[in-house]
Amino acid sequence: MSGGPESELSRQVSTPPSGQRVWQTDMLTDLFQDPLDGGYTDAARARRERGPLPPATRWTRRGFTVIACMLIGVLLTVAYQQVIARAPARATTRTELIKDIQRRTADTDKLDQTAEGLQDEVNRLREQALDDTAIGRLRELEAATGVRKVTGDGVVVTLTDGPNAGTERLARVLDYDLQQVTNALWAAGAEAISVNGRRLTSVTPIRTAGSAILIGNAHIIGPYSVAAIGPSDMADKFNDSPAAENFRNLRDDKRFEVGFDVDEKDDLELPAAVMPRLQFARVPQPSPSGSPAPSTSPSGGGK
Amino acid sequence: MIAVLALIAGVVLGVVLNPTVPDALQPYLPIAVVAALDAVFGGLRAKLDGIFDDKQFVISFISNVLVAAFIVYLGDKLGVGGQLSIGVVVVLGVRIFGNVAAIRRRLFKA
Numbered sequence: 325m326s327g328g329p330e331s332e333l334s335r336q337v338s339t340p341p342s343g344q345r346v347w348q349t350d351m352l353t354d355l356f357q358d359p360l361d362g363g364y365t366d367a368a369r370a371r372r373e374r375g376p377l378p379p380a381t382r383w384t385r386r387g388f389t390v391i392a393c394m395l396i397g398v399l400l401t402v403a404y405q406q407v408i409a410r411a412p413a414r415a416t417t418r419t420e421l422i423k424d425i426q427r428r429t430a431d432t433d434k435l436d437q438t439a440e441g442l443q444d445e446v447n448r449l450r451e452q453a454l455d456d457t458a459i460g461r462l463r464e465l466e467a468a469t470g471v472r473k474v475t476g477d478g479v480v481v482t483l484t485d486g487p488n489a490g491t492e493r494l495a496r497v498l499d500y501d502l503q504q505v506t507n508a509l510w511a512a513g514a515e516a517i518s519v520n521g522r523r524l525t526s527v528t529p530i531r532t533a534g535s536a537i538l539i540g541n542a543h544i545i546g547p548y549s550v551a552a553i554g555p556s557d558m559a560d561k562f563n564d565s566p567a568a569e570n571f572r573n574l575r576d577d578k579r580f581e582v583g584f585d586v587d588e589k590d591d592l593e594l595p596a597a598v599m600p601r602l603q604f605a606r607v608p609q610p611s612p613s614g615s616p617a618p619s620t621s622p623s624g625g626g627k
Numbered sequence: 628m629i630a631v632l633a634l635i636a637g638v639v640l641g642v643v644l645n646p647t648v649p650d651a652l653q654p655y656l657p658i659a660v661v662a663a664l665d666a667v668f669g670g671l672r673a674k675l676d677g678i679f680d681d682k683q684f685v686i687s688f689i690s691n692v693l694v695a696a697f698i699v700y701l702g703d704k705l706g707v708g709g710q711l712s713i714g715v716v717v718v719l720g721v722r723i724f725g726n727v728a729a730i731r732r733r734l735f736k737a
Contacts, residue, residue: 355718359725361687364673367680385681390633392685396663397637402648403660405641 432542439598443471467516470525470597474516477590478553479562481505483571484583485546495580497548499532504567505550506530512561514552516594520544523597540597547583551592559588630670654703655696658715662691665719668726675733695719 376382447466451459466472483505486495506517506524517524522539524530529540536543552558562568563586571584648656666688673679695715702711 355721356725359669359722360672360676360729361669361683363683363687364669364676364678364680367683368678371680382681385685386629388685389630389681392666392688393630393633394637394640396667396688397634397639398641398644398646399637399656399659399663401638401641402646403656405645406648406653406656 436542436598440596443596443599447472466596470516470523470528471599473593473596474553475591475593476516476553477556477588478514478516478551478592479509479559480585480587480589480592481509481550481552481562482583482585482587483546483548483550486574486581486583488579488581492580494574495582497537497546497582499530499537501571502530502537502548502550504570506552508562508565508567509550509552509554509558512552512554512558512565514554514558516554517550517552518594519550520548521595523595525597525600527600527602528597551589551594553592553594559586562586634667654708655699658695658699658712659692661716661719661723662695663688665722665726666691668723668730672726672729672733675730691719 371377377385450462454462463472467474483497483501485497486492489496502519506519509517519530519539522528522542522544524539529538531538533543536545537548538544568584568586571582574580574582575584666684669687670679670684673684698711698715699708702708705711
């Protein structure tokens with residue numbers, strides 16, 4: 325917008341009389357050296373040369389200036405109000421989203437309960453249709469695979485994020501830590517494990533999605549309590565495991581202070597997992613399904 | 628002086644009318660503000676230099692706003708909206724600073 329004729333003129337002026345070519349100032353230098361629109365000087369020179377404009381024209385132009393100034397005023401006000409108005413809008417969106425999340429979590433919980441109830445009903449109906457030995461066998465298998473509620477004595481391992489989990493990576497409980505704990509529990513003889521009330525089956529992964537830990541498809545947040553039912557020496561075996569040693573170190577280290585507790589508890593009740601739907605794995609037809617898979621297999625926890 | 632009064636009147640008008648900006652125009656608002664400020668400070672400096680011209684002021688204001696909005700629009704369409712906006716803000720910001728510095732030199736002789 326640096327007025328064409330003006331810059332043309334200055335170019336001619338800046339050319340030395342010798343006719344020797346010189347490099348013109350480039351656009352950026354021009355911008356930094358003289359930020360004023362060239363048009364103003366052009367107009368001033370035109371005024372000098374032509375004399376003042378007729379009053380009517382002058383007043384019309386003055387009117388346009390006034391309108392432009394008013395427009396600028398309105399523009400500034402509107403922009404200011406937009407900024408002010410947008411802040412609460414952002415907060416509203418945020419609370420809306422939080423509400424949405426909470427509502428959907430509640431929905432999921434409700435659906436989980438429904439699924440559990442339906443599973444109970446299925447079990448009841450199935451047991452009506454089956455004879456006693458078949459029922460007994462079925463219950464055993466379900467308990468072993470994790471799709472039936474089980475009770476028994478065992479251990480509860482509690483993990484909590486350290487106080488400075490925000491900055492110190494090792495102070496945070498990660499999916500890997502839960503895998504370590506569950507693997508050590510399986511190795512110590514656990515027959516059933518649940519994490520924050522989510523029962524592990526043979527196909528339940530423990531993994532990270534974003535900053536949340538997922539048990540199967542359910543996201544859980546700390547404190548993480550891993551409940552396991554197993555033999556009476558399970559707690560001792562677990563405490564001897566490298567994983568427990570590692571967590572004790574993390575707990576005692578002043579930099580991390582990860583919460584780590586191992587409690588022996590009687591009469592633990594671990595919920596049933598929703599029956600995993602196998603899409604690709606099939607039972608081979610000729611032989612009847614073999615002995616129940618050993619529940620101490622670590623494959624449930626160690627994905 | 629009349630321009631300052633008009634500016635104040637515009638602010639009052641904006642407060643009283645409280646117009647809502649259509650969503651489609653909202654991305655252009657910040658750039659329009661910067662462009663308008665450029666025109667204002669340019670005009671103010673010209674006034675102090677004694678070479679203020681109404682036509683030049685009005686046209687520079689309108690074209691500043693339009694060109695700035697167009698660049699932002701083009702940038703949005705090309706997928707480089709942010710960068711082009713920065714370009715506009717830098718160029719206009721340099722001009723605003725330059726003009727304000729000139730005004731300052733003129734007013735305070737410093």
